[in-house]
Amino acid sequence: MTTGAKDPYHLASLHRGLEVIGCFARRPSWSLAELATELGQNKATLFRVLHTLEAAGFLAKDANGRHVPGLALHALGNAAVRQEQLRWQSLPPIQALAEETGETVHVGILHEGEVVTVQVVEGTHAVRMHSRVGKRSPAHASALGKLLMAYLPDAEVEAIIARHGLPRFTPATITTPEALREALHQIRQQGWAPDAEEIEPGLRCLAAPITDQTGRPSAALGISAPASRMDAARCAAVLPRVKAAALQVSRMLGSPSSAAA
Structure with a gap:
């Protein structure tokens, strides 16, 4: 509703630039x-506006001098497509895992x-972990975050630490760079990550x-449950199922089976 205010x-200026970008959804080139x-x-x-978008790589000019989408715009579009593929192709495997485990x-x-949650299926227990698509979580204190950080170059890990710090959420939270590096090394070695009540007391998570x-x-796939239902024995029983579900999603996304395994 327009109020005049x-x-x-x-x-x-940003609005004008976005209007220009929107035109390329209707036609591939414009003068x-x-x-x-x-x-x-x-x-x-x-x-x-066009000069600025071209300098940033969002637009380019073809052989006839007409404006066309640039590499940055293509990369942005491809990223959006990949995320949508991840969201919907991961849904059947995680639905099956949630139904099987109740978590x-x-x-x-x-x-x-x-960590940004892109897909979630809640468990069937009355007491369960609640999440939602779009939820953000600190990487150093979550199983999904630690797993993904473990495969980053050291410089990117250091940049995350510099940007967000390592705040404490529970007595189990990792709060020093040295302890985090050691945890990430172990995660790389074993190929999965735990969250042992590091972000919330009484909550545990396993991620692959x-x-x-x-x-x-x-990306990472995780299962979360109250610590009372996730003792060492159940973690050992559930972990292969988590890995299998993650492998299934990986294959659906076109990952080489050997690498996903």
Whole structure:
């Protein structure tokens, strides 16, 4: 609804740039004049918007001097497609695992140094772990986050620590870089990650890697439950099922079976 009041958080220049990008969903190439007519913007202003988008790699020019999507825009689109593929292809395996175990199963990716949940199926027990798509969690204190950090270059791990720190959530939380590096080394060696009440008292989680077409761990699948139902014996029984579900998702995403295994 238009009220006539100016939105103090609205960035007009960014809005114009997004309007331009939106045009390429309707037509693969545009001239300056065509865009000016389509958007009702003057050419001088639009030229600056196009120049900025081109400099950032979101637009380029073809052999005829027409504006076309650039590599950055293609990469952004491909990332969105991959995430949607991950969300929906992971759903049947995690539904099966949740039904089999009665526990909450979720899939997450690492984004800007945090774990973002992209798919979740809640368990059937009255007392269970609750999650939601879009939930963000600290990487150093979660099984999914530690698993994904374990396969990052050291410099990226250090950047995450510098950006987010290692805040304590429970007595079991890892709070020093040295302890985190040791934990990540162990995770790489064993191929799975635990969360032993590190983010919330009474909550435990096991996570296994989901690998992409290159065999690189790009997401993680985890199962979470109250610590009272996840003693050492049950963890040992559930872990192979978690790995199998993660492997199934990996194969559905085109990962080489040997790398996913």
